[in-house]
Amino acid sequence: MTVPPALTDVLDRIARAAKACGRAPQDVTLVAVSKMQPWERIEPVLAAGQAVFGENRVQETMERWTPHRERIELRLIGPLQSNKAKEAVAFFDVIESLDREKLARALADEAQRQGRSPRLYVQVNTGEEPQKAGVAPAEADAFIAACKKTYGLTVEGLMCIPPAAEPPGPHFALLAKIAARNGLSRLSMGMSDDFETAIRFGATSVRVGSALFGAR
Numbered sequence: 001m002t003v004p005p006a007l008t009d010v011l012d013r014i015a016r017a018a019k020a021c022g023r024a025p026q027d028v029t030l031v032a033v034s035k036m037q038p039w040e041r042i043e044p045v046l047a048a049g050q051a052v053f054g055e056n057r058v059q060e061t062m063e064r065w066t067p068h069r070e071r072i073e074l075r076l077i078g079p080l081q082s083n084k085a086k087e088a089v090a091f092f093d094v095i096e097s098l099d100r101e102k103l104a105r106a107l108a109d110e111a112q113r114q115g116r117s118p119r120l121y122v123q124v125n126t127g128e129e130p131q132k133a134g135v136a137p138a139e140a141d142a143f144i145a146a147c148k149k150t151y152g153l154t155v156e157g158l159m160c161i162p163p164a165a166e167p168p169g170p171h172f173a174l175l176a177k178i179a180a181r182n183g184l185s186r187l188s189m190g191m192s193d194d195f196e197t198a199i200r201f202g203a204t205s206v207r208v209g210s211a212l213f214g215a216r
């Protein structure tokens with residue numbers, strides 16, 4: 001079996017970036033973002049042992065991954081409508097786009113009903129971009145508290161997508177600061193163009209798509 005060169009390259013870069021700031025490479029999880037990619041590109045990465053995949057649509061994910069479900073961890077990294085909470089809770093291991101009370105309530109209800117709960121990340125809109133999902137930084141503390149107290153949800157960490165046109169470092173630093181003051185140790189940040197920077201700022205998982213699978 002041949003390991004795809006792009007997978008080797010990304011794993012090497014993660015390891016180097018981690019070591020360069022005194023972190024252990026295994027403390028950074030590679031989330032392979034397979035959304036909108038043809039199966040021919042995904043299959044070799046799966047066959048090489050990559051076990052964590054990120055998708056942004058519930059329906060597409062279920063169609064594609066149902067036959068391989070037991071072997072992998074699946075993370076929802078795209079926006080989630082409350083009316084899809086049932087499927088999302090049933091199918092995903094991790095939901096990284098929790099960003100409003102209506103969704104928190106829907107996830108809590110489904111978790112109760114199904115007796116299973118995905119691990120949850122609160123998405124923070126660090127750049128306060130109107131078109132982007134996520135809670136505003138100033139509202140993050142109250143929202144995280146509400147998830148716990150009002151809805152009984154366990155929040156594992158925070159996720160952000162910095163504005164495309166800005167240096168990402170300050171956004172990663174802001175997310176790390178919000179996590180620290182809320183006692184959260186997991187940070188989902190960094191994509192193909194900036195995952196090494198994200199690791200320097202404490203990312204515990206990086207979401208890499210095009211650098212692994214090619215342009216979408």
Ligand SMILES: *Cc1c(COP(=O)(O)O)cnc(C)c1O
Pocket residue numbers: 033035056077078161191192193207208209210211
């Ligand atoms: C598509 C996507 C990614 C992967 O982006 P690349 O630039 O292809 O690495 C990461 N995170 C989220 C939330 C995405 O939607």
